[in-house]
Each structure stands twice: as C-alpha cells, then as structure tokens.
Amino acid sequence: MEAMVNGACTRWWSSETVAVVTGANKGIGYEIARQLAHNGLTTVMTARDETRGNNAVESLKREVGSNRIAFHPLDVCSEDSATKFAQWLQQTYGGTDILVNNAGVFLKPDTEENVNTVIQTNYYGVKNVTKAVLPLLRHSTAGARLIMVSSGLGSLRNLSNKFREEFLHRDQITEEKTDHFVQMYLEAAKKGKATQEGWPNSYGVSKIAVNNYTSVLARELGDRPEGQKVYVNSFTPGYTKTDMTNHNGTNTVEEGAMTGVWLALHPPGGPSGKFWSEQNRGIQEF
Numbered sequence: 001m002e003a004m005v006n007g008a009c010t011r012w013w014s015s016e017t018v019a020v021v022t023g024a025n026k027g028i029g030y031e032i033a034r035q036l037a038h039n040g041l042t043t044v045m046t047a048r049d050e051t052r053g054n055n056a057v058e059s060l061k062r063e064v065g066s067n068r069i070a071f072h073p074l075d076v077c078s079e080d081s082a083t084k085f086a087q088w089l090q091q092t093y094g095g096t097d098i099l100v101n102n103a104g105v106f107l108k109p110d111t112e113e114n115v116n117t118v119i120q121t122n123y124y125g126v127k128n129v130t131k132a133v134l135p136l137l138r139h140s141t142a143g144a145r146l147i148m149v150s151s152g153l154g155s156l157r158n159l160s161n162k163f164r165e166e167f168l169h170r171d172q173i174t175e176e177k178t179d180h181f182v183q184m185y186l187e188a189a190k191k192g193k194a195t196q197e198g199w200p201n202s203y204g205v206s207k208i209a210v211n212n213y214t215s216v217l218a219r220e221l222g223d224r225p226e227g228q229k230v231y232v233n234s235f236t237p238g239y240t241k242t243d244m245t246n247h248n249g250t251n252t253v254e255e256g257a258m259t260g261v262w263l264a265l266h267p268p269g270g271p272s273g274k275f276w277s278e279q280n281r282g283i284q285e286f
Contacts, residue, residue, distance in 0.1 A: 010267040012142040013041055015068055018096040019264060020044045020089065022076060022129055023103030025056040027242035028149060031257035032100055036264060037064045042093065046074035046085065046103070076103045076125030079132075086132035095136035098145040098264045101126045101210075106203045106244050115189045115202040122206035123182060126213065134230075142268045143229035146221075147260055148214050150234040150275060153200060154207025156286055160198030167208070170215045170273070170286060178212040181205075210234060211275050211286055218273030231272040235259040238278030251278060 019036045023029040024045035037043040037060055045060075047053035050073045057071040072088055075081040089096060104122045107114040126148060137144035156164050163181050167173060185205045188194045199205060211234050218232040240256030241249040249256075259276050275286050 012267055013039070013097070013265065015040050015042060017098070017140075018042045018044065018093045018138075019098035019100065020046065020096045020133065021100040021102055022046045022074060025049065025052040027244065028237050028240065028253060028256050028260070029100070029102035030056055030060075031253045032102065032260045032264070033069075034060055034063070035254075035257060035261045036098075037066060037069050039261075039265065040066075041098075042068040042070075044070050044072060044089070044093075044096070046072055048073065048075045048103075074103075074129070076129050077120050079128050082128040082132040085129075086136060089133065090136055095138040096133065096144075097138050097140060097142075098147070099130070099133050099137065100147045100149065100260060100264065101129060102149040102260075103129075104149065104206075108201075110189060110194070110202050112190060115186065118202040119182060119186065119206050119209075122203070123209040123213070126210055130213075130217070137230055139228040143231055145264050145266075146217065146230055146232045147263045148210050148232075148234035149260060150210050150214075150236050151203065151207040152236045152238065153204040154211050154234075154236070154275075156208065158200040158204050159208060167212060167286070171219065173212050173215050175213065175216050178209050178216070181212070182209050214275065215273055215286075222272060229268075229272075231263075231266070231270055233263050233271060233274050233276060235263060235276035236278050240278075 019041045021029050021033040024033040025047035033043050033045045045057055053071045057069055061069050072085055074085045105118055107118055156167055185199050188197045188199055214232055214234040221230040237256030238251045240251040240253060241247045
C-alpha cells in the first residue's frame with residue numbers, strides 16, 4: 001500500500017507525519033485518507049457533519065487497526081471554523097505536513113443559490129482552509145505537500161471568453177485576478193447570461209479558480225530553500241463512482257484517489273504547480 005514512484009517504493013514519511021484531508025467522511029476524501037492511514041501516517045479527517053465524520057473515523061480505525069486517525073469538524077465556508085480548526089491542529093500536532101483540499105460540492109441546476117454555494121465551497125472554502133493551515137505546514141527535509149482536488153471540468157478548454165487566453169499565461173495569474181474572474185462569473189450568472197458570455201457551469205468555474213490558485217501558490221512558495229519547500233499541485237480524479245456522480249463513472253474510488261495519494265507521498269524534489277490527470281497518467285493541460 002506504500003506509494004510507488006517510478007516503479008520503486010520510496011518512503012520518506014513516518015507515523016509522526018501528519019496529513020489533513022478535508023471532506024473526508026466519504027468518497028474521494030475518505031479514500032485518500034484511507035490510503036494515507038494504511039501507509040502509516042497520522043491522518044486527520046474533517047467534515048462539516050460531526051456524526052458522519054466520527055463514524056467515518058471509527059470505521060477507518062477498525063479497518064487499519066490504528067489510533068493515529070482523528071476527526072475534527074470543519075465548515076470550509078466559514079473563516080471562523082477554519083481558524084478554530086487550525087488552532088486545534090497546532091495545539092494537537094504542532095502543525096501538519098500534508099493538506100489535501102478535497103471538500104467540494106456539485107449542484108444542479110445553476111440557480112442563484114446553487115451557484116453561490118458551489119463557488120463559496122469549492123473556491124473560497126479552499127482559500128479559507130489553505131490560508132488558515134499554510135502557516136502550520138511543517139518544514140521537514142521532505143518538504144510539505146499542498147494538494148487541491150480539481151476536475152477535468154476545470155480545464156481552460158471549457159471556457160469560451162477572454163479569460164481563457166489570459167489564463168494560459170500561468171506565470172501572470174494572481175489571486176486578485178482569479179477573484180475578479182469569479183466575481184465576473186457570479187454577476188453573469190445572476191443576470192442569467194453565463195452561457196451566453198462563454199462561461200462553463202458553476203462547478204467548472206470553481207475548479208478553474210482552484211487551478212489558478214494552485215499556480216499562484218506554487219509560484220509564491222516555489223523559491224523556498226530545500227527543507228522548507230511546499231509542493232503545490234492539483235489533480236482530477238476523473239469520472240469516479242461517488243455520491244457526486246450518483247455512483248456512475250469509469251473509475252473506482254480507489255482509482256480516483258490514486259493521484260492524490262501519489263502527490264501526497266512523492267519523494268523530495270517532486271513536481272509543483274501542475275494539474276495532474278487521473279490515475280497519475282501525466283500532466284493535464286490547464
């Protein structure tokens with residue numbers, strides 16, 4: 001169950017290595033947490049629903065036979081919740097080595113309420129958690145790992161307006177430009193003109209924004225010296241059989257989680273600032 005890199009097992013982590021997975025009570029998040037726990041890491045699972053989250057942790061503890069699995073409630077849409085979680089994380093573990101931003105929603109149709117929920121959860125939620133936890137990423141010799149669960153719907157090929165060309169220049173993307181992009185979409189959606197103006201659905205917009213944020217963070221954190229590096233990547237699980245797809249899909253949940261686990265456990269000197277295809281087949285075009 002250990003991570004395989006270039007066909008060989010490379011283990012840099014220990015039971016003291018801490019991994020946080022958001023939205024981990026089911027689906028891709030649960031499976032990533034499950035595989036990390038099987039690899040012997042201390043695994044922190046979060047979810048908005050405390051009952052479901054605790055049930056997921058107890059189930060995984062029984063399966064793995066380890067007490068190094070913990071749950072903490074987290075509403076990614078709430079800055080206060082993210083701050084309280086970060087405070088608990090620091091007090092309990094002194095920080096974390098890996099953060100997997102998995103929590104997300106996919107709602108249809110694109111009503112105003114659904115659009116706002118998707119954007120707040122999938123984009124601003126990722127920012128809330130990342131900003132709260134980033135100062136707690138520990139500087140081990142292997143570096144820290146920051147991973148965004150994205151989607152093929154977050155590819156720029158699904159965008160048909162001026163932002164597509166602008167975002168092809170990854171080194172020029174900023175957080176402010178991405179926030180502006182999201183606000184422009186929200187205004188178009190509110191007016192009922194999103195499709196007419198070349199926007200994908202709200203889920204696609206949220207994942208384009210997440211991929212942009214990945215590029216921004218990778219650039220900002222990329223100049224740190226060896227031992228203080230933060231490897232920042234996003235990936236698509238592909239069309240995976242989870243609740244989000246009504247259990248339709250071409251990938252099993254184990255296959256969908258594979259690239260996320262690989263990005264979490266790759267050896268020092270690994271990739272950063274990339275958008276990866278499912279099952280670690282290679283880099284996905286932004």
